[in-house]
Amino acid sequence: MTQQQQSTTEQLQAGRPTGPLVRGYEVVIGFETHAQLSTASKIFSRASTAFGAEPNTQACAVDLALPGTLPVMNKGAVERAIKLGLALGSTIAPRSVFARKNYFYPDLPKGYQISQFEIPVVQGGSVSFFVGDEPKTVRLVRAHLEEDAGKSLHEDFVGQSGIDLNRAGTPLLEIVTEPDMRSTAEAVAYARELHKIVTWIGICDGNMQEGSFRCDANVSVRRPGDKLGTRREIKNLNSFKFMQQAIDYEIRWQIEEIEDGRTVQQATVLFDPDTGETRAMRTKEDAADYRYFPDPDLPPLAIAADWIERVRAEMPELPRAMAERYVREHGLSDYDAAQLTQSPALAAYFQGAVAAGANAKLASNWITGEIARRLNQQDIAITEAPVTAPQLAGLVARIGDGTISNNAARQVFDALWTGEGQDVDAVIEAKGLKQMSDSGALEKIIDQVLATNEKNIAEYRAGKDKAFNALVGQVMKASQGKANPAQVNALLKSKLG
Numbered sequence: 001m002t003q004q005q006q007s008t009t010e011q012l013q014a015g016r017p018t019g020p021l022v023r024g025y026e027v028v029i030g031f032e033t034h035a036q037l038s039t040a041s042k043i044f045s046r047a048s049t050a051f052g053a054e055p056n057t058q059a060c061a062v063d064l065a066l067p068g069t070l071p072v073m074n075k076g077a078v079e080r081a082i083k084l085g086l087a088l089g090s091t092i093a094p095r096s097v098f099a100r101k102n103y104f105y106p107d108l109p110k111g112y113q114i115s116q117f118e119i120p121v122v123q124g125g126s127v128s129f130f131v132g133d134e135p136k137t138v139r140l141v142r143a144h145l146e147e148d149a150g151k152s153l154h155e156d157f158v159g160q161s162g163i164d165l166n167r168a169g170t171p172l173l174e175i176v177t178e179p180d181m182r183s184t185a186e187a188v189a190y191a192r193e194l195h196k197i198v199t200w201i202g203i204c205d206g207n208m209q210e211g212s213f214r215c216d217a218n219v220s221v222r223r224p225g226d227k228l229g230t231r232r233e234i235k236n237l238n239s240f241k242f243m244q245q246a247i248d249y250e251i252r253w254q255i256e257e258i259e260d261g262r263t264v265q266q267a268t269v270l271f272d273p274d275t276g277e278t279r280a281m282r283t284k285e286d287a288a289d290y291r292y293f294p295d296p297d298l299p300p301l302a303i304a305a306d307w308i309e310r311v312r313a314e315m316p317e318l319p320r321a322m323a324e325r326y327v328r329e330h331g332l333s334d335y336d337a338a339q340l341t342q343s344p345a346l347a348a349y350f351q352g353a354v355a356a357g358a359n360a361k362l363a364s365n366w367i368t369g370e371i372a373r374r375l376n377q378q379d380i381a382i383t384e385a386p387v388t389a390p391q392l393a394g395l396v397a398r399i400g401d402g403t404i405s406n407n408a409a410r411q412v413f414d415a416l417w418t419g420e421g422q423d424v425d426a427v428i429e430a431k432g433l434k435q436m437s438d439s440g441a442l443e444k445i446i447d448q449v450l451a452t453n454e455k456n457i458a459e460y461r462a463g464k465d466k467a468f469n470a471l472v473g474q475v476m477k478a479s480q481g482k483a484n485p486a487q488v489n490a491l492l493k494s495k496l497g
Contacts, residue, residue, distance in 0.1 A: 065110035
C-alpha cells in the first residue's frame with residue numbers, strides 16, 4: 001500500500017473527508033464491475049459465447065447442471081484473469097477456490113452460481129487515472145472468476161416474461177474496489193480507465209451495450225466525522241452517461257432522505273434512463289444470505305509461477321508504462337501522455353506521426369485538440385480519421401519550419417479532413433497560404449502601418465503593451481495573414497526602439 005493509499009484509509013476510518021462535499025455531505029463510492037471474458041466458449045463448458053444468437057440455442061447440458069454433467073475449467077478464462085492481475089499490480093493467488101453462491105432467480109438454471117468467495121484468483125492491486133489533470137488512484141480488493149446467469153425477457157411478452165439462457169455460464173471477472181471514490185467524476189473516470197485496461201490487454205471487448213462490461217456502483221453519503229453511511233447498490237450501469245446520471249441522482253436522493261428525517265435502507269436499485277431516477281429492486285443481501293460453500297465438482301485452481309511468467313511475456317506494453325515512456329522520450333506532460341494512451345489505436349496514430357517526422361509535442365497538441373474534437377463531433381474512431389498520421393506529420397513539419405502560420409495550418413487541416421486535398425504542400429500552394437518571410441517585403445508593410453498609426457506608437461512608447469499587439473494585428477491584416485508573426489514582432493520592436 002502506498003503512502004497516499006494508507007492516508008486515504010486512515011482518513012476514511014476516522015470519518016475525515018477525503019474529497020469535495022455535496023451540500024455538506026461526503027460521498028463514498030465503490031465499484032463492482034463484471035467484465036465478460038473474450039473466450040470463444042463458456043467458463044465451464046464448450047458452449048459458444050457469441051452474442052446475438054436465437055434465445056436458448058447456446059445453453060448446453062453443463063450450463064443447465066443437468067444430472068450426470070460436470071463443469072470443466074476454461075484455461076483461457078484463467079489466463080485472462082492472470083493478465084488482469086498483472087496489469088493492475090495485483091497478487092495472483094497460487095491456489096484459489098470456487099464456491100456455490102445460492103439464490104433463486106428464474107434466469108439462474110442451477111439454483112446457484114459458481115463463483116469465488118474466500119480465496120479469489122486476483123487479490124489487491126490498483127487503478128490510476130486522471131480527473132481533469134489531477135491524478136487519482138483507486139485500490140482494488142479483488143477480482144474473481146464466476147459464471148454469468150441467463151437473461152429475463154420482458155419486452156416481447158404481454159403479461160409474461162421469457163427466459164434466455166444463452167448467457168448462462170458465460171465467463172466473467174468481477175472486479176471489486178475499495179470505497180475510495182469521492183465524486184461522480186472520479187467514479188466515471190475510474191470506470192473509463194478500467195474499461196481501457198481490459199480492452200487494451202484483450203481480455204474483454206468492452207461492449208457495454210451488449211453487456212460485456214457492466215458496472216455496479218455502491219453509493220453512500222455521510223456527514224464529515226460520521227461513520228460510513230448505508231450504501232445502496234446501483235446495478236448494471238451499461239453506459240458512462242447513465243453512470244453519471246444514476247450516481248448523481250442517488251446522491252441527491254440519499255441526502256434528501258436523511259435531511260427529511262428518514263433512514264436510508266440498504267438495497268439494490270436500478271436506474272431508469274427515461275425518468276433519470278433510481279428505484280429499489282430488492283433489499284440488499286449480505287454474503288451470509290447466499291450460503292456460500294466450496295463447489296464439490298471443481299478442485300482448487302492451481303496457478304504455477306511459470307504459467308504467470310509465460311502470460312507476462314505475452315502481455316503488450318501497458319498504457320501506464322507507455323505513457324511514462326512518452327513523458328521520458330518525448331517530454332510530454334503526464335496528462336497529455338495519458339490522453340494519447342486511451343486506446344492502442346490512438347497510441348499507434350501518435351507513434352505513426354512521430355515516426356513520419358512530426359515534432360512529438362506539436363503532434364500531441366493536434367491529436368488531443370483538433371483531431372479529438374472532430375472525432376467526438378462526428379462520433380468516429382481514430383482509425384476512421386480522414387487525416388492520416390503521415391499527413392499530420394507533414395502539417396506539423398510546415399508549422400515547425402515556418403512555412404505556414406497556425407491559422408493557415410487550420411485551413412490546411414480542413415482541406416485534408418474534408419478530402420479537398422491529400423498532400424500538405426499542394427494544399428498550401430493551391431490556397432496561397434505560405435507565410436511571408438521576406439524581410440524586405442515585411443519592412444515595407446510595417447513602414448506603411450507605422451505611418452498611419454501614430455496614436456498606437458505613442459501609447460506603446462508610453463508603456464501600453466496592448467498598443468503593440470494592435471500594431472501587430474494591423475501588419476497581419478495588411479499581409480492578409482501571411483506575415484510570419486515572429487518576424488513581425490522582431491521587426492516592429494526594432495523599428496519602435
